[in-house]
Amino acid sequence: xxxxxxxxxxxxxxxxxxxxxxxxxxxxxxxxxxxxxxxxxxxxxxxxxxxxxxxxxxxxxxxxxxxxxxxxxxxxxxxxxxxxxxxxxxxxxxxxxxxxxxxxxxxxxxxxxxxxxxxxxxxxxxxxxxxxxxxxxxxxxxxxxxxxxxxxxxxxxxxxxxxxxxxxxxxxxxxxxxxxxxxxxxxxxxxxxxxxxxxxxxxxxxxxxxxxxxxxxxxxxxxxxxxxxxxxxxxxxxxxxxxxxxxxxxxxxxxxxxxxxxxxxxxxxxxxxxxxxxxxxxxxxxxxxxxxxxxxxxxxxxxxxxxxxxxxxxxxxxxxxxxxxxxxxxxxxxxxxxxxxxxxxxxxxxxxxxxxxxxxxxxxxxxxxxxxxxxxxxxxxxxxxxxxxxxx
Amino acid sequence: xxxxxxxxxxxxxxxxxxxxxxxxxxxxxxxxxxxxxxxxxxxxxxxxxxxxxxxxxxxxxxxxxxxxxxxxxxxxxxxxxxxxxxxxxxxxxxxxxxxxxxxxxxxxxxxxxxxxxxxxxxxxxxxxxxxxxxxxxxxxxxxxxxxxxxxxxxxxxxxxxxxxxxxxxxxxxxxxxxxxxxxxxxxxxxxxxxxxxxxxxxxxxxxxxxxxxxxxxxxxxxxxxxxxxxxxxxxxxxxxxxxxxxxxxxxxxxxxxxxxxxxxxxxxxxxxxxxxxxxxxxxxxxxxxxxxxxxxxxxxxxxxxxxxxxxxxxxxxxxxxxxxxxxxxxxxxxxxxxxxxxxxxxxxxxxxxxxxxxxxxxxxxxxxxxxxxxxxxxxxxxxxxxxxxxxxx
Numbered sequence: 001x002x003x004x005x006x007x008x009x010x011x012x013x014x015x016x017x018x019x020x021x022x023x024x025x026x027x028x029x030x031x032x033x034x035x036x037x038x039x040x041x042x043x044x045x046x047x048x049x050x051x052x053x054x055x056x057x058x059x060x061x062x063x064x065x066x067x068x069x070x071x072x073x074x075x076x077x078x079x080x081x082x083x084x085x086x087x088x089x090x091x092x093x094x095x096x097x098x099x100x101x102x103x104x105x106x107x108x109x110x111x112x113x114x115x116x117x118x119x120x121x122x123x124x125x126x127x128x129x130x131x132x133x134x135x136x137x138x139x140x141x142x143x144x145x146x147x148x149x150x151x152x153x154x155x156x157x158x159x160x161x162x163x164x165x166x167x168x169x170x171x172x173x174x175x176x177x178x179x180x181x182x183x184x185x186x187x188x189x190x191x192x193x194x195x196x197x198x199x200x201x202x203x204x205x206x207x208x209x210x211x212x213x214x215x216x217x218x219x220x221x222x223x224x225x226x227x228x229x230x231x232x233x234x235x236x237x238x239x240x241x242x243x244x245x246x247x248x249x250x251x252x253x254x255x256x257x258x259x260x261x262x263x264x265x266x267x268x269x270x271x272x273x274x275x276x277x278x279x280x281x282x283x284x285x286x287x288x289x290x291x292x293x294x295x296x297x298x299x300x301x302x303x304x305x306x307x308x309x310x311x312x313x314x315x316x317x318x319x320x321x322x323x324x325x326x327x328x329x330x331x332x333x334x335x336x337x338x339x340x341x342x343x344x345x346x347x348x349x350x351x352x353x354x355x356x357x358x359x360x361x362x363x364x365x366x367x368x369x370x371x372x373x374x375x376x377x378x379x380x381x382x383x384x385x386x387x388x389x390x391x392x
Numbered sequence: 393x394x395x396x397x398x399x400x401x402x403x404x405x406x407x408x409x410x411x412x413x414x415x416x417x418x419x420x421x422x423x424x425x426x427x428x429x430x431x432x433x434x435x436x437x438x439x440x441x442x443x444x445x446x447x448x449x450x451x452x453x454x455x456x457x458x459x460x461x462x463x464x465x466x467x468x469x470x471x472x473x474x475x476x477x478x479x480x481x482x483x484x485x486x487x488x489x490x491x492x493x494x495x496x497x498x499x500x501x502x503x504x505x506x507x508x509x510x511x512x513x514x515x516x517x518x519x520x521x522x523x524x525x526x527x528x529x530x531x532x533x534x535x536x537x538x539x540x541x542x543x544x545x546x547x548x549x550x551x552x553x554x555x556x557x558x559x560x561x562x563x564x565x566x567x568x569x570x571x572x573x574x575x576x577x578x579x580x581x582x583x584x585x586x587x588x589x590x591x592x593x594x595x596x597x598x599x600x601x602x603x604x605x606x607x608x609x610x611x612x613x614x615x616x617x618x619x620x621x622x623x624x625x626x627x628x629x630x631x632x633x634x635x636x637x638x639x640x641x642x643x644x645x646x647x648x649x650x651x652x653x654x655x656x657x658x659x660x661x662x663x664x665x666x667x668x669x670x671x672x673x674x675x676x677x678x679x680x681x682x683x684x685x686x687x688x689x690x691x692x693x694x695x696x697x698x699x700x701x702x703x704x705x706x707x708x709x710x711x712x713x714x715x716x717x718x719x720x721x722x723x724x725x726x727x728x729x730x731x732x733x734x735x736x737x738x739x740x741x742x743x744x745x746x747x748x749x750x751x752x753x754x755x756x757x758x759x760x761x762x763x764x765x766x767x768x769x770x771x772x773x774x775x776x777x778x779x780x781x782x783x784x785x
Contacts, residue, residue: 028706120572142521146528153532156559157540163554167544178539182532185501189524192504192531194489197511201478206512221705312409315611318704319413322607327421331712332596335515338428339436341593344421355480362478 007240007250011257021225025265029218033211033269050100052125052136053085053093062110062180069187080139094124101125101136113151113179146189150182200278202361204334204354207277212357213330215270216350219262219293220321226258227300228314248385255297262293278361288360292353295373298380299349305384324348397640401648414608418601418656425597426663437519438464438482440473449493449530456526457486463522477509483516484509486523496527499535533559591748594666598744599712601656606683606711606736607704609649613687614700616644634780638773646684650677657747666747675743675754678761682735685768692775715740735764 054070056063070082085093085102093099104122112119121143125136158175161167167174202208230237230251237250245253266289275281300317307313325331327341328350337345345351356369441457443450458465466473466482476482487506495504505523509516537555541548632640653676661668690707694700714734738761742754 028703032706032709122572142525145525149529149532152559152562153529153536155562156533156555157536159558159561160551160555161540163558164546164551166546167540170544174540174543178536181535181539185532185535188501189528189531190520192495192501192527193520193523194503194506195517195520196506196508198474198477198508199511201510201512203480203483203510203513203516205515206510208512217705217709311615318607321705322603322708323417325708326600326603331599333515336592338425338593340424340428341421344424358480359478364475364478 003244007245007253008257008260011254012260021261025222025261026268029222029265029269032218033214033273050080051083051098052080053090053099053102054082055085055087055090055102055104057087057107058105058109058111060110062183063105065180066105066110066183069184080136091124103136110179110183113147113183118151143186146186150186154179154182200362202278202358204329204358208274208361209329209354209358211270211273211277213325213328213350213354215266215289216292216353217321217325217330218265218269219289220296220324222262222265223258223293223296224300224314224317224321226254226261227297227304227317228310230254230301231304231310231313251301251381251385255294258297259290259293263290284360285357288357291370291373291377295349295353295377295380298377298384301384302380305386324350327351329354397644397647401644411608414604415652415656418597418604419659421600422597422660422663425593428593436462436464437484437516437522438466439484439486440466440468440476440482441486441488442467442470442473443488444490445488445492447493449496450488453488453492453527457523460522460526462519474508483513496530497534499531499538501531594664594748595744597660597664598740598747599715601653601660602679602715602736602740603708603711605649605653605680606687606715607708608652609645609680609683610687610690610700610704610707612645612648613684613691616641634777637780638776641776642681642684642688645687646677646680649684650680653680657743661747667749669746672743672746675739675746675758678758678765679736679739679743682739682761682765682768685765685772686735688772688776689768692772692779710734733764735761735768738764 054067056067067084071084082103083099085099087104090099090102090104094102102124104124106119106122109119109121121140123136123140154175157178158171161171161174237247240250241247263286266286270289271281271286274285299320303317303320304313307316327345328348329345330350334342334345334351352369353373356366356373359366359369439457441454443454454465457463466476468476468482470485470487473482473485477484485506485508487508489503489506492504495502504527507520507523533555537548537552540546540551654673657666657672657676658668660666690700690703694703711734715737738757742757742761744750745754
């Protein structure tokens, strides 16, 4: 036992004193999390993503009312914050990036609405800015529907009242009043919905999920790095065998020491950010990340036992990681994928591992999934030992 | 020069399995995603509906939701539905509140529905408008009718009958409300073929193609390093000069990537609404050149080629973020940098813009790309010259 601990200690000491390993295990993951936070925080933020300007070319009491309603409406979209701007500044502000787009209320817009004429509303934005395009088009699509419904109902009132003798003289007055009421109705449309938000249930669009997926990406590469090192130390491992260690013992002891390093990274980087996001942390999350690490080690060991050339081994493993991250929900949100691509994402380990982590947070652990991970880990490790035998 | 070029091409294509995988992956993904690219494919939200009202109107409302292709509906009890939310199998619960139908008839837009969903699900929250759209018509119609009823003395039944008749006789086409979109880049362009909701998906797929190209050319540069596979000996034996070696080495990396990208983008245009134009060849060549130089630079910086393999994940992250693939990096404007700072990123912008028929002005992008390419040429030349001298001595 002492001999085994000594081997682990030797491996740990070698790793701790190796700047390259420290860089790969601690510094680069930290930089990754910082970079991801900078780049994607806006996509997972609860607040509006960007400012969009509103220009009032009509300048009537009705259009002023319309603008006020838009400005105070927090519920138009969670993505956009509206600000009123002057027309002459609007284009410049979009070009400089201060505003991501501008809605222009044209002259006679509300007056024409009341007269049941349609004056198109103008919308300016950088069309190759896809997130903006997505958001503003969502709004315009939604508003088009509401304006159409309102206009149809007002028109029907206009034509109906003009058919009744006792209402005929009041038709125009009714039309003006009901039009004004209906414009407010567009902005108050969501009054009928009670929104009940459930706390502490992270989803695949949440910051926590994103953090877990980035951690998965990092662990994938750290485990690959250590496996590669193990493969490189083939001669050293043979020497260790001569002092009485069995091949599988060396592999398992080295893996244990690698796991210690991964846990250092988890504690230094993952745990504080996770706690910041959720205000809680549990040992079960760390244990699950350890299980994931073991699964990944076993996968890389299996591949390395099948592929003799180091460069091909690294290239194939990298390809597996890239594909899993491109389609498993790390680099592109699952909810935005069309159905066909979601099927592809289900074929990646990242998808299942990330989902299982969410189950763990909500206390819905899927024992079958955990069992499958443990079974695959054991099977891959066993097969990798066989592969080593062939190699020897 | 030709001999170095040929060696590089030979080494590049010698790793057939890897090339095949990297070549086929994007094409496979296009083929899988292509049905979604050709239609308005909204990502769907999965909701469990509980009808507490159980009236004809509420049933009709639920039916409208079931027929909406943006929504997938299920019928679960409240506790079952919460469990499914926790498992991320459904996005939320919609409860049609008791009194829904009565309130719609009274045009009382208050507590009609209850939406229950995880606080973290910003996507679901931004789509809550979908549920309003299906009762908004009934609400507006009743508001109109009630206004007249409240202010004038008239028989309701008679008025309602006339109102619905007038409503049904309306020429609905007249009420199509339009938004005019104006691009700020100016200039005339053909009508855009793309549905805005698919733009994100297109950008993502382009991202996959170019990301793999970045990785492929880096792997090629690692594998054809001067101290690999007897290249040093070949240089000495064939007595090539530095310019010949330099050009041969660069083109040996750039040409295969250029060819692969041309084929991939062409196939992408066949299976989607993206367009392939001849001018793209220049942009793809420029992209391959910039990325080829970047890869050569990385290979020179990291002396141990095995270490470069291990930085690939971080390379991917840097490309995904700084390559301006999905998001615009506003935070860089803090240090007065606007736009792309990674070689190849500006041409990605130009290529995707052209293929997606955007009215894009490519000159500033190309100027930036050429500037970056020039910087890379200077850096790589200096480093490669030193390496070449050492190798030949």
